[in-house]
Amino acid sequence: MKRDGVAVIDFGGQYAHLISRRIRDLGVYAEIVPFQNWKEVLIDSTVKAVVLSGGPASVYETDAPELPEEFFKIVNKPVLGICYGAQLIAQALGGTVGLAEDGEYGRTRLVVNKAEPLFIGTPEQQDVWMSHGDQVLALPSSFNIAASTDNCKLAAFQKEPNLYAVQFHPEVAHTTYGKQILENFVFNVAKIEKNWNVTDYVGEAIKEIREIVGENGMVLGALSGGVDSAVACVLTDRALGGRLQCFYIDTGLQRADDEAYVRHLSQHLGLKLKVVNAKSLFLSALDGVVDPEEKRKIIGSLFIKVFEQEASALGHFDFLLQGTLYPDVVESGGGAANVIKSHHNVGGLPERLGLKLLEPLRWLYKDEVRNMGKWLGIPEDFLMRHPFPGPGLAVRIVGPVKEEYLDISRRADRVLERVLKEEGVYSDLWQAFPVFTGVKSVGVKGDARHYGWVMAVRMVQSVDAMTADWYRADPELLEKIASTLISEIPELSRVVYDITSKPPGTIEWE
Ligand code: XMP
Numbered sequence: 455m456k457r458d459g460v461a462v463i464d465f466g467g468q469y470a471h472l473i474s475r476r477i478r479d480l481g482v483y484a485e486i487v488p489f490q491n492w493k494e495v496l497i498d499s500t501v502k503a504v505v506l507s508g509g510p511a512s513v514y515e516t517d518a519p520e521l522p523e524e525f526f527k528i529v530n531k532p533v534l535g536i537c538y539g540a541q542l543i544a545q546a547l548g549g550t551v552g553l554a555e556d557g558e559y560g561r562t563r564l565v566v567n568k569a570e571p572l573f574i575g576t577p578e579q580q581d582v583w584m585s586h587g588d589q590v591l592a593l594p595s596s597f598n599i600a601a602s603t604d605n606c607k608l609a610a611f612q613k614e615p616n617l618y619a620v621q622f623h624p625e626v627a628h629t630t631y632g633k634q635i636l637e638n639f640v641f642n643v644a645k646i647e648k649n650w651n652v653t654d655y656v657g658e659a660i661k662e663i664r665e666i667v668g669e670n671g672m673v674l675g676a677l678s679g680g681v682d683s684a685v686a687c688v689l690t691d692r693a694l695g696g697r698l699q700c701f702y703i704d705t706g707l708q709r710a711d712d713e714a715y716v717r718h719l720s721q722h723l724g725l726k727l728k729v730v731n732a733k734s735l736f737l738s739a740l741d742g743v744v745d746p747e748e749k750r751k752i753i754g755s756l757f758i759k760v761f762e763q764e765a766s767a768l769g770h771f772d773f774l775l776q777g778t779l780y781p782d783v784v785e786s787g788g789g790a791a792n793v794i795k796s797h798h799n800v801g802g803l804p805e806r807l808g809l810k811l812l813e814p815l816r817w818l819y820k821d822e823v824r825n826m827g828k829w830l831g832i833p834e835d836f837l838m839r840h841p842f843p844g845p846g847l848a849v850r851i852v853g854p855v856k857e858e859y860l861d862i863s864r865r866a867d868r869v870l871e872r873v874l875k876e877e878g879v880y881s882d883l884w885q886a887f888p889v890f891t892g893v894k895s896v897g898v899k900g901d902a903r904h905y906g907w908v909m910a911v912r913m914v915q916s917v918d919a920m921t922a923d924w925y926r927a928d929p930e931l932l933e934k935i936a937s938t939l940i941s942e943i944p945e946l947s948r949v950v951y952d953i954t955s956k957p958p959g960t961i962e963w964e
Contacts, residue, residue: 455500456817458649459483460640463495465509465519465538471781471918473505473536473625475819476633481648482640489519496529503532503644506539508623512588513538513545514552521546532616532644534572537586540619544611547594556605558584561628564609568600572610572618572638576631582609582622583629589621618643652822653829656689659814663693666812667773670697673812674765675775677702677720677727678844679712681837682777685827686815688723690775692830693814698775699768700725703760705753706733707846707855710864715836723831728768732760740848740855746964749855753845758803765807774809779823781918783816840885841919849964853892862945863890866909869942873935874913883925884916888939889952889963897940897947906947911935913951914961922956 455461460477462484464470470486477484484505487495495501511518523546526533535543541551562584566573582603590608593599597617601610612618618639624632640646667673675687677700691698702716713729720727739752765771804811815823827837843849847867851859866888874880889910897904911932916922927935936949952959 455483455485455498457483458500458502459485459646460503460505460644461485461487461495461498461501462505462507463487463489463492463521463539465489465507465542466511469508469536469623469625471819473507473636475821476625476636477505477640478650478819478822480633480637480640481650482646483650489521492521492525496525501531502646503534503640504529505639506533506535506542508537508539508585511538512551513541514588523547526617529616532639533618534639534643535617535619536625537621537623540611540621541588541590543617543619544590544592544594544597544608547597549590549594549597550592551588552591553587554589554605557587558603558605559586560584562603562605562622564601564603564622566601566610568598568612571614571642572600572612572620572635573631574638574642576634581628581630582620582624582632583626584622586621590619615643652818652825655818655822656692656826656829659689659826660693663690663812663814667694667697671772672770673698673773673775674768674771674809675700676761677716678842679708679716680777680842681820681827681839682779682815682823683775684716684719684777684832684836685823685830686775686777686813687725688719688830688832689814689826690812691723691725696726698726699728699771701728701730701764701768703730703732703757703764705736705757705846706860707736707753707848709842709847710868712842719832719836722833728764730760730764732756735760737855737857742854744853746849749848749964750845753848757844758806761803762807771807771809773812774804774807775812775814777823778813778816780815780817780819783813838881840880840883840887843962847890849962850887851890851892852963859890859892862907862909862943863888865943866890866939866946869939870911870935873931873938877931877934879927879931882915884914884919884922885961886911886913886925888912891950895948899940899944899947904947907945908948908950909939909943909946910950910952910963911939912961912963914956916956916961919961922961924953924955927951 462470462474464486474484526546545551561581564582566578589606597611597613603609609621624635677683687700824837847863848855891908893908895908913925914922
């Protein structure tokens with residue numbers, strides 16, 4: 455691993471990331487390791503403890519991801535199995551795992567009968583988050599029960615000094631004492647010292663950039679108006695000074711303040727920036743196009759074309775800087791990484807331009823990138839902005855994209871953002887945006903019939919965009935959003951609220 459810490463062995467799904475994030479939040483470095491690499495975990499001396507993640511399979515299925523008995527026999531560092539990971543420990547060492555009579559899903563009452571060491575500092579009865587159909591039915595020899603629920607007698611079990619297992623999910627916020635339980639494992643059992651703080655990591659990252667790029671390498675960095683590319687550019691600029699050239703392609707599909715933000719940021723932080731105005735190019739290519747996929751393809755390929763032209767006009771470069779984050783890097787059994795990657799708009803560019811990739815944020819999670827950005831002097835309101843899709847407002851306008859619709863969408867986006875900030879909810883949301891539905895409806899404004907556009911409002915909460923919940927907004931807030939939109943944007947007659955979660959919906963409409 456990159457430094458001393460906890461290896462989180464991944465058995466699929468998104469659990470592994472959540473566990474690793476929680477451990478990093480405790481100030482201890484954590485890395486995700488695919489289960490096939492278990493031998494590395496045994497011999498790597500930087501691995502001070504191991505967590506086995508949850509996963510969607512059943513341990514007794516033929517192709518289920520597993521660890522051999524040998525792993526548990528020779529491992530000489532503390533191991534914590536969570537859910538599927540707990541069942542693996544039991545199964546590998548001679549216990550029995552099977553379908554539970556009653557599965558447990560959601561908040562469940564746990565009774566602790568042996569507090570040491572995982573439950574120290576937590577009450578005898580506590581709520582934990584369960585999500586399992588299978589469970590451990592019989593323990594391997596010399597294991598003890600530490601806690602039970604009504605339907606799951608073996609909800610926590612252990613064989614001291616090194617093997618610990620919990621059927622519930624301590625990494626989930628609904629497990630009331632989850633943080634304490636992870637702390638007990640990391641600090642009391644594994645005796646790891648705090649060693650991870652993203653601001654300390656800045657120095658290391660700068661050194662790494664210098665080593666990769668060498669003394670004369672030139673780097674090209676595209677700013678998108680988003681957080682990741684901004685932090686990647688500012689960090690790289692700190693490392694290389696004048697050898698980073700940034701640029702921003704104005705597609706005409708961005709939010710109202712995107713270009714101004716990027717210009718302000720680069721002035722404020724002294725980045726070398728070229729702004730390319732490609733608005734009319736994008737708008738004429740999109741003229742009359744209705745199909746969402748076709749819109750995306752047109753935007754993607756035009757972006758690459760403009761990028762190529764501008765890059766060669768700017769001179770010779772050796773590296774392309776990308777704000778790739780840790781979840782995008784880790785192959786996680788079809789998790790968030792794959793989906794978000796498929797959205798990347800510059801895919802294929804580095805090869806075509808003969809550039810090597812520079813990805814200085816590839817070890818970091820989004821919150822860590824925000825913290826790093828703060829430390830680097832990027833203004834907080836910029837860092838807290840919601841994610842915005844590469845194809846921009848084109849996928850938030852149903853049907854053809856026109857200057858008029860873009861203008862209405864931009865103004866509506868601004869109004870919505872302002873209201874949410876005024877009401878103090880903006881930062882509770884993963885994303886909030888208006889969608890131009892392309893539908894007109896009748897309304898009454900000032901005693902007169904008004905035939906105007908219907909705007910939909912989408913507000914979601916999410917951890918990683920893989921799944922999302924529609925936001926259960928207070929009716930007073932919805933009322934304020936609708937009335938402000940209608941009164942400030944004369945072209946609108948009606949506002950509707952999108953109450954579709956993901957799945958089955960996606961976050962964006964197109
Ligand atoms: P969906 O709509 O697939 O979106 O649920 C998941 C997350 O990805 C963002 N998104 C994109 N990001 N290029 C991007 O960089 C894209 O083409 C793109 N499409 C969607 C979306 O805003 C959400 O956060």
